[in-house]
Amino acid sequence: MAEQECNTEVSANEVTGSAVRRLKVSYARTSPDYEQIPSLTMKGKWLAAAGFDTGTLVDVRVMQGCLVLTARPTEPEEPELMKSLRQVCKFSIRKQQQVQAFIEAVGARRVRS
DSSP, rough: OOOOOOOOOOOOTSSSSOOOOOOOOOOOOTTTOOOOEHHHHHHHHHHTTTOOTOOOOOEEEEEETTTEEEEEEOOOOHHHHHHHHHHHHHHHHHHHHHHHHHHHHHHHHHHOO
């Protein structure tokens, strides 16, 4: 089987004093058959310092012997007007996009004025 390469060298982008964290894979049990499955738990202030604050969505790239965790960028907050319109008008997605484009155009025109 071909070897998979996972580059674990220390880089200038590392944000904590200790770049290497040692964890142990434990197990969790599934329901209803209580099968043991591998489980990995990470916790610590170092996660927030690395950009993985509470509530951050994470993408996991899986390779043989290597996991790469990437924090997803946060989605911009939806304007209150769009939230209200969605609840009241029940617009289709296409119509919502048209209304959003209109709101952005009006907002851009105000900024230039």
